Amino acid sequence: MQLLMFYIFGLGAVLSATLMVTNIKPVTAAMNLIMTMFFLAGIYVLLDAHLIAALQIIVYAGAIMVLFLFVILLLNVHEKEGETARRKVVIQFGSIAIVGSLFIIIAHLAVIYPSAVKVITDTAYEFGTTKAVGKMLFTDFLLPFEIASFLLLAAIVGAVILAKRRIDDSE
Amino acid sequence: MGIPIGKLKPKKVRKNIDLTLWERLYIFEIIRGMTVTTKHFMANLVGFVLHAKGKKRNIITVYYPEEKVELPPAYRGRPVLVMRENGKERCVACGLCEKICPASAISIIAEENENGDRYPASYLLDMSRCVFCGFCEEVCPKEAIVMSSEYEGLAKRDRNDLLCTKEMLLRTENSVKGRIEYIRRIYAKCNY
Amino acid sequence: MAANLIESIVKILFIFSVNIGFFSPILGWVERKQSALMQDRVGANRADVCGFTLIGLFHPIADAIKVLTKEDFIPEGADRLFHTIAPFISLTPAIITFAVIPFGGQYELFGHHVNLIIADLDVGILFVFAFASLASFGSVLAGWSSNNNWSFLGGLRASAQMLSYEVVMGLNIIGVIMVYGTLRLSQIGAMQADFFNWGIFLQPVGFVLFFTCAIAENKRAPFDVAEAESELVAGYFTEYSGMKFVMFWMGEFLEIVTIGALVTTMFFGAWHLPFVSDQMLLNYFRFAGPNGAASLAIVVNIITFFSKVIFFIWLQMTIRWTLPRFRYDQVMRLGWKMFLPIALINIFITGVVILAK
Structure with a gap:
């Protein structure tokens, strides 16, 4: 059952990602990206990582993709831009193939050298819950977490400054 | 003042x-x-x-076909001819209304009876042309034509149905009493 | 296993029939009738069956027949695919979110553990947010795919508004999560058995902000700039007709129900009567035997929960028919410059109070 679901989600993710890359229409491509996010969230659910799945949908599908769509609609991106992309279809498929083969190589390496990868097996049930993730974030990975939050803060301040300056210039 | x-x-x-x-x-x-x-x-x-019976309700909606608004006498509905007691029209076919009608909706053919009194042999009011201005009522020396409070039956499928003859326009004096009293108040007519 | 399956199916059918079968048709009638009564009018009362009008309750049926027989129109130059799926995208989240909202406690019925919630997820609130945030795609795509300037403006406004109010709503939720210490909605509900533990006493500011943001998220007056009739005809669903148009409305009505249910769950004691816990209910109904007591308690839970939900539906309708529409810049200013700081201060104060305890 789980394997079947994994194949459905995985196939859907790959298919919609391919469609996203090859589509001419920007809005269709964006919607396909959302589909990919959804399938990825499904895979996370299969891995018992409910929190990550929910965050995946909230942050990527809900917030970032709405912004993407917003920008696409506001800038009125035409299909022409998509057509130039289509000419590079070889490059696209080439890059997909390269990244995919890299992934496979890494997976094989992980199998060959199991000590290189940290696999969490003992806390299988607790693993994906909010409590477990929160505890990990605020104990083992506190420093990366704080650094990431600082980075986000810097990004927010930068965005405010950029937007502010433009308003001042126009006056 | x-x-x-x-x-x-x-x-x-x-x-x-x-x-x-x-x-x-x-x-x-x-x-x-x-x-x-x-x-x-x-x-x-x-x-x-x-809902308490007889008590005035707060809701101001009028359930139209079942309930009707009581119109004030100043309301100008369709013009009608007023009847005498004997069932004949008051109109003496002087032609003033025909003359003043801005839409030329009225056409009268006058005749004299054996007493020598004039009466309209035919009084045609074309409701498709009437603009409900009330001039006819204002000029009428006999209070023979008044604006009633009727507002229904003015929509027909055929324009010819809107052509009203004398018989269709006749109303008893009682039914337009309020309006007659009202026009006596607002138009100071010479004979009153 | 079979008992679990039957339980799930019964619960799903119950929620589905309550939402689709009861709330979504009746709310159209409620909206008309309540606005009428608030404005000293009568409201819809003309549809009748054999002379009985039942204060206009046949209007939903008449409306359904009307919309089903209407032409399904796709305008020239519209994107056919997205024009078709946009109403589905905006309706689905409204139905799905009810899966994680508890409508009763946990009981032992015929030796089987019954939990009155369809999916008791560990990330309940986040699930609701995840799907609420997807609803904005429906309006954006509807606006974009209609090939109409009014629709397009409506879609843009809708997306910007929903995006900004989602942020504030999320920050409000953090206060609630901090107080109850869990994301699981059934647990949040269970912790409100004590009357003074209700969310409204612990998070009063959070309640006001959450309710306001939820109304803004639902794009109803006073935040209905996205479908402002006087400015944008009908906003993002100008070009929709027939059943697709009704799907937008059903989505909106079901979101009203969802907002009512969420507010009830998080701030107004979920399925609990004031001062009465589930155990006390079971004690009251002891005379009916253990199974009878449990089923009676379940009925009381469900009635309590849905009465609260209906109260909040009424409150939202009253707000909708009382307040005039905000201007677009006012909506944005309210969201980013007033609600966001207040929500952050609320989180800060909540944290300080929790630490001080």
């Missing part, structure tokens, strides 16, 4: 909207507004379920 000028001063209206802090918080003003609407809602809800 008239209203003294001092009284004509308009009521003081707060034009600049300089809200107080209380109003700026907005939430209390929202609650105030919602109490007003809720009061109406509750009163009408109770009035809806336990």
Whole structure:
């Protein structure tokens, strides 16, 4: 059952990602990206990582993709831009193939050298819950977490400054 | 006479909207507004379920085909001819209404009876042309044509149906009494 | 296993029939009738069956027949695919979110553990947010795919508004999560058995902000700039007709129900009567035997929960028919410059109070 679901989600993710890359229409491509996010969230659910799945949908599908769509609609991106992309279809498929083969190589390496990868097996049930993730974030990975939050803060301040300056210039 | 000028001063209206802090918080003003609407809602809800007979209800809607509005005498509905006691029209076919009608909706053919009195042999009122101005009523020396309060039956599928003959226009004096009294008040006619 | 399956199916059918079968048709009638009563009018009362009008309750049926027989129109130059799926995208989240909202406690019925919630997820609130945030795609795509300037403006406004209010709503939720210490909605509900533990006492500011943001998220007056009739005809669903148009409305009505249910769950004691816990209910109904007591308690839970939900539906309707529409810049200013700081301060104060305890 789980394997079947994994194949459905995985196939859907790959298919919609391919469609996203090859589509001419920007809005269709964006919607396909959302589909990919959804399938990825499904895979996370299969891995018992409910929190990550929910965050995946909230942050990527809900917030970032709405912004993407917003920008696409506001800038009125035409299909022409998509057509130039289509000419590079070889490059696209080439890059997909390269990244995919890299992934496979890494997976094989992980199998060959199991000590290189940290696999969490003992806390299988607790693993994906909010409590477990929160505890990990605020104990083992506190420093990366704080650094990431600082980075986000810097990004927010930068965005405010950029937007502010433009308003001042126009006056 | 008239209203003294001092009284004509308009009521003081707060034009600049300089809200107080209380109003700026907005939430209390929202609650105030919602109490007003809720009061109406509750009163009408109770009035809806336990509607006391004979009591004037708050809801102002008129259920049209079942209920009808009582129109004031100043309402100008379709023009009608007033009957005498003997069932004949009051009209003497003087032709003033025909003359004044801005839409040329009236056409009269006059005749004399054996007493030598004039009467309209045919009085045609084309309702498709009538503009409900009430001039005919104003000029009529005999109070023979008045604007009744009828507003129904003015829509037909055929224009020819809107051509009203004398018989279709005749109404008893009682049915337009209010209007006759009203025109006596507003048009100071020479014969009254 | 079979008992679990039957339980799930019964619960799903119950929620589905309550939402689709009861709330979504009746709310159209409620909206008309309540606005009428608030404005001293009568409201819809003309549809009748054999002379009985039942204070206009046949209007939903008449409306359904009307919309089903209407032409399904796709305008020239519209994107056919997205024009078709946009209403589905905006309706689905409204139905799905009810899966994680508890409508009763946990009981032992015929030796089987019954939990009155369809999916007791560990990330309940986040699930609701995840799907609420997807609803904005429906309006954006509807606006974009209609090939109409009014629709397009409506879609843009809708997306910007929903995006900004989602942020504030999320920050409000953090206060609730901090107080109850869990994301699981059934647990949040269970912790409100004590009357003074209700969310409204622990998070009063959070309640006001959450309710306001939820109304803004639902794009109803006073935040209905996205479908402002006087400015944008009908906003993002100008070009929709027939059943697709009704799907937008059903989505909106079901979101009203969802907002009512969420507010009830998080701030108004979920399925609990004031001062009455589930155990006390079971004690009251001891005379009916253990199974009878449990089923009676379940019925009381469900009735309590849905009465609260209906109260909040009424409150939202009252707000909708009382307040005038905000201007677009006012909506944005309210969201980013007033609600966001207040929500952050609320989180800060909540944290300080929790630490001080």
